Amino acid sequence: MTRSIIAIIRGVTPEEVEAVAAAVLESGIDKIEVPMNSPDPLKSIGILAKTFGDKALVGAGTVLNVAQVDAVKSAGGQLIVSPNCDPEVIAHSVAQGMESWPGVFTPTEAFAALKAGATGLKLFPGNMAGPDGLKAVRAVLPKGCQVYAVGGAGPENFKEWADAGANGFGIGSAIYKSGMTAAEVRSKAEAIVAAYDEALV
Incomplete structure (x- = not known):
């Protein structure tokens, strides 16, 4: 099942x-x-693409320019996420056959x-817009348009966001914070998945 x-x-x-x-x-x-402001992000993306590229969609976040898109593509990434809406970055990502999720x-x-x-x-920052903000914008968006809430979305309010029209979520510190062990990450990720499945499936 793809979540x-x-x-x-x-x-x-x-x-x-x-x-x-x-x-x-x-x-x-x-x-x-892997956000571009992480330590050596392109190396990390390269490792992920090589190891998990056949079973995961791997890419970069905080992508701000076309040069970064090209660098992520060269590293094997297929996903471009940005905090902002830059039509040049979006068009270039799509032209490279990559997914583009602008903020x-x-x-x-x-x-x-x-x-x-x-x-x-990517509705960002989600905590400023809130589900009500998404609901208002969703009313004018084309049918079938995918919207992920990022920031302010978590297990406690997945259902509220989904009811407002969110199709999915970007989850950061609730899954991983710098220095966490793999076991801690798995425990947190499993809790997110359980809450997601309960609210949306």
């Missing part, structure tokens, strides 16, 4: 990334984002992202 959850492992190092990602995958999450907060940004070819939208 609409992207695990954001910000701060992970190349030395630990394989064990951390294995823990995430074993919990039932198969989308993993949007307003209807203007959402439609600009979709026009540029975004795979889906």
Whole structure:
């Protein structure tokens, strides 16, 4: 079963990334984002692409320019997530055959992202928009448009977000914080999956 959850492992190092990602995958999450402001992110993405590329969608977060898109592609990544809506980054990612999930907060940004070819939208920061904000924007978005809530979405409110129109979630510190062991990550990821399944499945 594929769950609409992207695990954001910000701060992970190349030395630990394989064990951390294995823990995430074993919990039932198969989308993993290594933010570009992590230590040596391209090396980590390369390790993940080589080790888990056939069973996981692997890529980068906090991608801000076209050069970074190319670097992630060269490392073997297939997923580009950004905190902002940059039509050039979106169009380039899609042209490279990669998934593009730009950060949007307003209807203007959402439609600009979709026009540029975004795979889906990352509502960010989700805690500022809230489910009510998503519900209002969802009313004008095209049918079938995928929206992931990132920031402020977690086990305690998955159902509320889903009822407001969220298709999925990006989960960061609730799964991984710098320095966590693989066992801790697996325990946290399993709790996220259990809450997700209860609320959405």
